Amino acid sequence: MFKNIEFANPEFFWLLLLLPVALLWYYFKHKDQVASLKISSIKGFNVNSLISKMRPVLFALRLLALAAIIMALARPQTEDISTRTKTTKGIDIVMAIDVSSSMLARDLKPNRLSALKKVAGEFIEKRPNDRIGLVGYAGESYTKTPITSDKSIVLRALREITYGELEDGTAIGMGLATSVNRLKESKAISKVIILLTDGVNNSGFIEPNTAANLAIEFGIKTYTIGLGTNGNALSPIAYNPDGTFRYGMRQVEIDEKLLKEIATLTGGKYFRATNNEKLEEIYDEINKLEKTEIEEFKYYKYEEKFRPLILLAGALLLIEWALRNSIFKSFI
Template sequence: MFEFEHLNILYILPLPLLIWFIMPTLHHKRSALKVPFFDEMLQAGGLKSRKRTAIYKRKLMEWICLSLCWILMVMALAKPQIVGTPEKEVKNARNLLLAVDLSGSMATTDWEINDERCSRWTGVQDVLHHFIEKRNGDRIGVIFFGSQAYLQVPFTTDLNVVNHWIDQVAVGMAGGKTAMGNAIGLGIELFKKDSIDTKTMILLTDGVDSGSHINPLQAARLASKDSIVIHTVGIGRKGSGVYDLDEKSLKSIASQSHGTYFKATNQIELNRIYDTLDKMEPIEFEDNGFTPITPLYYYPLGLALGILLLLNTVHVIVLIIKRTKSDE
């Protein structure tokens, strides 16, 4: 945005006119002897004022040039500038934990990517990558769970590392069961080790809790006491051959921790869910105190100096011509 840093300085623009009217002696020069009918005498002698007309024109041009120089110099003093948009930086204020089911049922091939059939885990991987790329500024951690829950990626702001380690796992590596309660419990322990107040967990599964040492609902209540919000995502579709999703428990887990439950039967729906989560848990920004400013004062100042230099050059040339003619 264009603006003047010292806008009040522009109020002195009419100052030369004010001086002109207050001090008339500056522009009313009186001759020592005034000859009546001087113009008529010149006209009768054939000397009527080509010379005077040329002088008036020259004076007018000088007045215009000097006025323009004055305006340009006042503008330069007012410091014109272009003020850019204040730069913002990501405010690191949240730990975001992804707890993802890696049990055997995630190998079920009832999903599609670009019209090609794929496993649920392949579809989840693809969506997770897109979601993580948008979370620049959050500290992201990843837990995978099956029969056991284990930490794959501790909290980090390096999203490339997160994406890399998500690609290093395969279905069944954590066992064939679905220990959701253990995953939530491990998440609580991870959050306790950090001082950041805003804590969010996204729990994704296609099954029912089995083999947990702690009941998922009890774990959700503990999480709520520690201000951890858990959003749950249930995936899979009925009639696919492998469907034992416990939606009731997932809804209760989300409700206990002030989160939201989502259901996805395909990759498109899962993408929409993560877009929604992205809006529900927005990245926070704050001013870093720096606003880019491009100064422009040297343009009017340079132009004013150029006009003055040109005007002085013309005066010198005229003076040289006059002296040359007088010498002749």
């Protein structure tokens, strides 16, 4: 009966302390309530009849009725909460991912690209109210997924990103320009590009500064991430006869000056990820910097449950009155 029940006026439960007081009063006073008759002998009287022994039932019914009334005064009720959310500031995000051969370097575990895909997937799952798109770039660039609110599509596309889809190289300007092209028609209040690379711009026919100016023109903020440890990293250096990569130590070269410039010009921020943990921290920080404002409306519906208790108390008092004036009438 009282599953998921809350009480609007629980202070009335203090009145339950009256019940043990009433029990003590009845224990010491109930004999005085019965008329007595002094006679020389009770022989022939059935003084231990079942009905006379059940007389305390009347008082028990009154106590139960009082307890039910106290519980009714405490106003038991169920609460039904319905929630409606409204996104007041939606953000459109394009993640531009470097898929050149150097992203297979093993300074991050198991390699840079796999580590990025894991962290980027967690970032996407934390943005349920935003639209997200993916752009891949190496020697050229392409749109892997246009901006969409369907996170399952974005996550599946992210898992499918791999090296070898494009000619090798690092066309930072092309990757940024394609990302801008995905966002330029967006009506979102905030438009963001997260551009990640582990190298220097060495391909493509669009200069990074030109792409950055396009981002400024369309009001698009760009966060840039330089990925790779400091010093040397175990990276692909040649092909084996079977077509697999041969690995060797290579100097990590990241054009941090360019990445910082792009971020500064567009109102974003530059980050450097030298290991898996740092990469996770960077995406967490971007997630905190780009907050989507959500307005939540809660509707409360209360259903009062005191009426059955009042009916129960009335029924108990009615039974007590009926017994008092029928079965127990000659004994009281």
